Amino acid sequence: MRAEDLPLVRAWRNHPAVRQHMFTTHEITAEEHAQWFQRQQADATRRLYLFERDGRPQGFMHLSGVQLGGVCEWGFYAAPDAPRGTGRAMGAATLAELFTVEQVHKICGQVLQGNAASMRFHETLGFRPEGVLHQQHCSTDGRHLDVHCYGLLAADWRASQTG
Structure with missing residues (x-):
């Protein structure tokens, strides 16, 4: 992701269909988004990817804690108008990058209660449920x-890729 991608990614992030599943659900301002981007750039263990298919941006992936042999976390969203299957393609490409190029040991993800699509997404990609943090997040309501x-x-x- 580059600085010139900020308006597009911010528009996706602020879309109600995306925002409703986030830990923070307020509309992100341009200034807030620019400051966030600067903080990400200063952290060598963070990666921001814009996922493109057929030369068209279709999703965003945010990774933190990326280091050789380490445990990282991911967050992501597809563009609201992305074709069906975009999330799976984006997830698969990111897993390949993290496990083969970055050589991380483990990837973790968190999903808010009620986001059944994201839970299925993780399980389809091979993630295992590792627990539930009960009443951990206070929503805006x-x-x-x-x-x-x-x-x-x-x-x-790796085992899932060979058999």
């Missing part, structure tokens, strides 16, 4: 939501 934790080990991913 004051509800306390569970956070579902998922993990995928490099060895398990």
Whole structure:
């Protein structure tokens, strides 16, 4: 992701269909988004990817804690108008990058209660449920939501690629 991608990624992030599944659901301002981008650039363990298919941007992937043999976390969203299957393609490409190029040991993801599509997405890609943080997140409407934790080990991913 480059600085010139910020308006597009911000528009996706602020779309109601994307925003409703985020840990922070307010509309992100241009200034807030630019400051976030600067902080990400200063951290050598962070990666920001714009996923493109057929030369067209279709999704965003945010990775933190990326280091050789380490455990990293991911967050992502497809463009609201992305074709069906974009998330799976984006996820598969990111897993390949992290496990083969970056050589991380494990990838973790968190999903808010009620986001069944993201839970299925993680499980389809081979992630295992690792627990639930009960009433961990307070939503903007004051509800306390569970956070579902998922993990995928490099060895398990490699095994799934060969057989």
